[in-house]
Amino acid sequence: MSVRVEPEADARPWTLVIRPVRSLLDLRLGLLLQYRDLVSLFVRRDFVAVYKQTILGPLWHLVQPILTTVTFTIIFGNIAKLPTDGLPGFLFYMGGTVIWTYFANCVTATSQTFSHNAQLFGKVYFPRIVVPVATAISNLIAFAIQFTMFVVLALWYAGHGYPVKQNWTILLTPVYVLMMACLGLGVGIVVSSLTTRYKDLAQLVAFGVHLFMYATPVIYPMSSISGKFAFILRLNPCAPIIEAFRYAYLGAGSVTAGQLLVSGATCVGILFVGLVLFSRVEQTFMDTV
Amino acid sequence: MAHAVEMAGVGKAYRLGVIDRAMLRDDAARAWARWRGRRNPRPDDDDGTPHRHGMVWALRDISFGIDEGEVLGLIGRNGAGKSTALKLLSQVTAPTRGEIRVRGRIASLLEVGTGFHPELTGRENVYLNGAILGMTKAEIRRKFDEIVGFSEIGSYIDTPVKRYSSGMYVRLAFAVAAHLEPEILVVDEVLAVGDAAFQRRCLGKMGEVAAGGRTVLFVSHNMAAVQSLCTRALVLEGGRLDYGPGSTHAAVDHYLGQLKDLAGADLAERTDRRGAGQMRLTSFRCLDASGRDLEVLACGSRTEFLIGYECAQDFRPDGAQARIVIRAASGPTVTVLDSEGNGLAVRGAPASGTLSCALDRLPLTQGAYIVDLILTADGVTQDWIREVAAVTVETGDFYGTGMVTPPTHGGVLFDQEWRLNGAPAVRSTAAEGGLRASCAS
Numbered sequence: 231m232s233v234r235v236e237p238e239a240d241a242r243p244w245t246l247v248i249r250p251v252r253s254l255l256d257l258r259l260g261l262l263l264q265y266r267d268l269v270s271l272f273v274r275r276d277f278v279a280v281y282k283q284t285i286l287g288p289l290w291h292l293v294q295p296i297l298t299t300v301t302f303t304i305i306f307g308n309i310a311k312l313p314t315d316g317l318p319g320f321l322f323y324m325g326g327t328v329i330w331t332y333f334a335n336c337v338t339a340t341s342q343t344f345s346h347n348a349q350l351f352g353k354v355y356f357p358r359i360v361v362p363v364a365t366a367i368s369n370l371i372a373f374a375i376q377f378t379m380f381v382v383l384a385l386w387y388a389g390h391g392y393p394v395k396q397n398w399t400i401l402l403t404p405v406y407v408l409m410m411a412c413l414g415l416g417v418g419i420v421v422s423s424l425t426t427r428y429k430d431l432a433q434l435v436a437f438g439v440h441l442f443m444y445a446t447p448v449i450y451p452m453s454s455i456s457g458k459f460a461f462i463l464r465l466n467p468c469a470p471i472i473e474a475f476r477y478a479y480l481g482a483g484s485v486t487a488g489q490l491l492v493s494g495a496t497c498v499g500i501l502f503v504g505l506v507l508f509s510r511v512e513q514t515f516m517d518t519v
Numbered sequence: 520m521a522h523a524v525e526m527a528g529v530g531k532a533y534r535l536g537v538i539d540r541a542m543l544r545d546d547a548a549r550a551w552a553r554w555r556g557r558r559n560p561r562p563d564d565d566d567g568t569p570h571r572h573g574m575v576w577a578l579r580d581i582s583f584g585i586d587e588g589e590v591l592g593l594i595g596r597n598g599a600g601k602s603t604a605l606k607l608l609s610q611v612t613a614p615t616r617g618e619i620r621v622r623g624r625i626a627s628l629l630e631v632g633t634g635f636h637p638e639l640t641g642r643e644n645v646y647l648n649g650a651i652l653g654m655t656k657a658e659i660r661r662k663f664d665e666i667v668g669f670s671e672i673g674s675y676i677d678t679p680v681k682r683y684s685s686g687m688y689v690r691l692a693f694a695v696a697a698h699l700e701p702e703i704l705v706v707d708e709v710l711a712v713g714d715a716a717f718q719r720r721c722l723g724k725m726g727e728v729a730a731g732g733r734t735v736l737f738v739s740h741n742m743a744a745v746q747s748l749c750t751r752a753l754v755l756e757g758g759r760l761d762y763g764p765g766s767t768h769a770a771v772d773h774y775l776g777q778l779k780d781l782a783g784a785d786l787a788e789r790t791d792r793r794g795a796g797q798m799r800l801t802s803f804r805c806l807d808a809s810g811r812d813l814e815v816l817a818c819g820s821r822t823e824f825l826i827g828y829e830c831a832q833d834f835r836p837d838g839a840q841a842r843i844v845i846r847a848a849s850g851p852t853v854t855v856l857d858s859e860g861n862g863l864a865v866r867g868a869p870a871s872g873t874l875s876c877a878l879d880r881l882p883l884t885q886g887a888y889i890v891d892l893i894l895t896a897d898g899v900t901q902d903w904i905r906e907v908a909a910v911t912v913e914t915g916d917f918y919g920t921g922m923v924t925p926p927t928h929g930g931v932l933f934d935q936e937w938r939l940n941g942a943p944a945v946r947s948t949a950a951e952g953g954l955r956a957s958c959a960s
Contacts, residue, residue, distance in 0.1 A: 246625075247620050248610060265650075356653065516611050
């Protein structure tokens with residue numbers, strides 16, 4: 231027995247109409263703005279909750295890159311004797327590590343959006359994109375702390391006669407960071423959308439990101455690679471960003487404006503694909519957990 | 520009157536089957552066909568027959584409107600589609616067909632405490648929880664003192680919630696939800712966690728919201744609550760709108776009628792069962808003292824429940840346990856008859872058989888009851904069927920005094936012994952021998 235309910239003409243307009251799966255490009259990014267308070271509260275939660283009741287608190291953010299850099303300096307610098315573009319090894323590795331860590335953390339953390347929040351998502355509606363965006367932002371805070379340490383160190387080296395020079399492209403830092411954030415968020419939400427259906431991917435993410443580091447000029451400079459490997463390496467959108475960072479703050483790095491533009495377009499493209507996939511998945515993913 | 524919510528031809532299908540390589544193959548085949556403009560080679564089944572990687576419809580063609588300011592009851596058996604309807608309405612998942620139109624903000628009291636983070640303080644959690652439920656920071660700031668006052672948390676507000684007692688936790692969570700001031704409130708009594716006091720508070724809040732002229736959708740198994748709180752009600756059955764929306768009284772009657780029809784159905788045919796399924800319930804009967812099937816049970820007379828079971832070919836239970844859950848038609852569980860608790864160890868049982876449970880004098884008062892059956896083997900739930908039978912109990916002479924127990928006494932009757940100044944009570948009737956209250960002396 232079904233009664234057709236016709237909408238009344240004279241009544242106030244509906245504030246919400248729920249329909250089956252929306253069109254592919256109906257991303258509803260406006261909702262993100264409407265829920266900006268929730269974004270900021272999630273950022274705060276992510277950042278604060280981790281360091282409650284630890285003695286070092288946010289200083290822990292400095293421990294990780296320092297230890298990684300020391301390890302890299304010993305293994306890749308002193309033992310393997312990989313080239314560092316003529317830069318002091320410690321500084322070279324720290325730059326790469328700090329920037330790479332932001333990307334890697336962004337990908338791994340946002341790729342777990344659905345699996346970690348299934349309970350919350352199952353009970354209450356809010357635009358799901360709020361969660362990965364907040365994750366990307368809260369990782370940005372950690373990045374800012376680490377990056378400040380790197381910059382201080384770079385200035386110290388420059389002031390003590392090492393072959394390290396800063397130049398005007400420092401002003402492009404926000405652009406580089408934005409590119410990195412787009413890429414990390416984009417890859418992360420692509421993976422998180424796919425893992426709701428193919429759980430196997432979750433296994434792949436952690437070591438996949440780890441392996442990908444070797445396809446990125448983190449522990450070696452771009453200039454040390456030649457031939458067809460160089461071409462393949464140029465396809466990696468992370469490569470020009472890291473080289474550009476090194477060029478700006480340390481004065482050595484091989485990157486062209488063209489490469490940066492291609493990288494930027496790739497970052498935006500991946501983010502867009504991610505948003506489309508994500509908005510498709512967020513509507514029905516509760517049926518598959 | 521204008522509608523606050525309208526559902527128009529709403530349906531929801533779920534995909535069945537496990538996620539494995541076959542699914543990847545199906546997906547690939549679909550994508551390939553679409554790419555080449557062909558027909559879908561593995562169409563999603565539309566007629567509701569469940570099959571591997573097919574679809575099953577949890578809700579079909581649901582259309583109704585909820586008037587602004589009304590309290591609408593949503594009732595139906597387990598698996599009828601109530602929870603699915605709520606999920607669609609709260610946008611947790613999207614409908615497969617149709618359209619839902621809403622006027623105003625929806626909040627549901629099943630979301631209590633959602634997103635609380637144990638490491639954060641009460642204050643931080645109030646803001647976080649409020650924002651998750653859709654409030655802005657400014658809104659929460661405005662209501663903050665009121666929320667803290669309502670929760671009676673006091674100075675603990677700046678302590679991490681992991682140090683809270685469970686009572687404080689629930690009070691704070693509820694206070695946030697209660698101050699959301701939605702135009703439309705959804706209450707799922709079935710899912711509501713917490714103790715009786717908390718549930719009473721939920722119901723109280725609901726009445727308050729309704730009295731304030733806002734719209735409430737109330738999902739419940741508790742017919743008494745539905746009848747006292749709702750202005751109208753509707754009944755779902757098998758994912759379809761079976762009755763209503765109509766008067767609450769008629770809807771409740773319809774629902775109880777459904778349960779009666781169900782009792783006639785063959786247990787082996789029931790599909791709404793849970794459990795491992797290696798051991799299955801096949802029949803349920805009620806017999807009187809002379810072994811006749813009973814239509815209506817009588818309070819105080821000998822009653823025997825028979826439960827038929829069957830095992831899968833390769834399965835022999837080592838320690839099986841049967842439980843008969845007797846619930847009042849209005850909701851709450853009255854008692855559970857438990858084979859294990861009564862020392863029956865079903866060891867090396869044959870592949871099929873009948874368990875029986877006899878009550879010398881049925882201690883239930885007059886009224887309508889619902890029976891659920893649960894079969895467990897080696898600690899694993901094998902078969903669990905809710906609403907196996909709807910049982911009517913007539914009033915009778917439980918105490919053997921010749922006096923009929925008034926239905927207002929309610930619930931379960933006990934043997935009891937009364938004395939005056941330590942002396943056994945004097946028989947109050949001339950009936951010979953039967954005053955059990957004094958027999959013990």
